[in-house]
Amino acid sequence: MLKLFRVLPAFGLGLTLLLTACDPSQVYEKNVDFDNYTWSVRQKPAFTFDIADTTQRYDVYFNIRNASAYGYYNLYLKHTLTDPANKQVSQLLHQMILMDPQTGEPRGKGTGDIYDHQFLALRNQQFHQIGTYKIVLEQYMRQAQLPGLMAVGVRVSKAKAATP
Template identity: 75%
Template sequence: MCLLLRLWPVLSLLLLAACDQNQVFEKNADFDSYTWTVQEKPAFEFEIQDTTQRYNISFNVRNASMYGYYNLYVKHQLFGPDGKPISALLHQMILMDPQTGEPRGKGTGDIYDHQFVALRNQQFRQPGTYKIVLEQYMRQDQLPGIMAVGVRVAKAENK
């Protein structure tokens, strides 16, 4: 039963992702011992074919309630099919309300899932395989309570 409760957020995200026609890519990287060390820099590769389409790139974060901060700083580096850097930005993601400490993500028990739009209406100039690397940018080498991070790429809706 406990295992089912821990897997429920993952299963619900998978079911929602299966229904999303705009999703191009989504993958998460789990951390051993539920700790993101500064040396771990998860890389995600995704394929873009339609260069006329704009895309939203989101970051997924899974944390346990034992995570000691209300926010998480993550730096991304995006590389094109030619291996050249396209962008590098520092993102602050608010995981818990700074005043109350209440989690802002969705979850059950003490595990919470968050999704933050990091790059809105991104345009890719050439078709091919792109790579995005995530790096934790907090002021300590180990972040206990960060269980996984990931990347989601979806077609931006035209308005």
């Protein structure tokens, strides 16, 4: 039974990737799993993606997977985005609400006690150079180890055109 619970998150992630592979607006998506379902302050996952069209605007999302055992209703996460010349484009601190602060009910999509969230972090981002960009994510909570956080990821997709 315990083995089944270890396989289910991988199956869910695989299914998610399969379903998003059909999305023509998606440019990039990758998730990184944490050992022992704990995000250490020393772990700073880095994601690299290529931009070929500088006239297009993009939306950048952060993916978070947590277990219901995660001890907080929110997550502070800092991103650092660098361009192909390794020059910093942006650095922001984001607060993501994973559970309702009053009821404790989990937000996001879930199966059992595992919940997936996708937060729009950078809306209508314009990349001024063609090439490979890098985004580094850091957990920015007051605790060095965050048990219950299973994975983090980045999704980049073409922004939808504004409707008049």
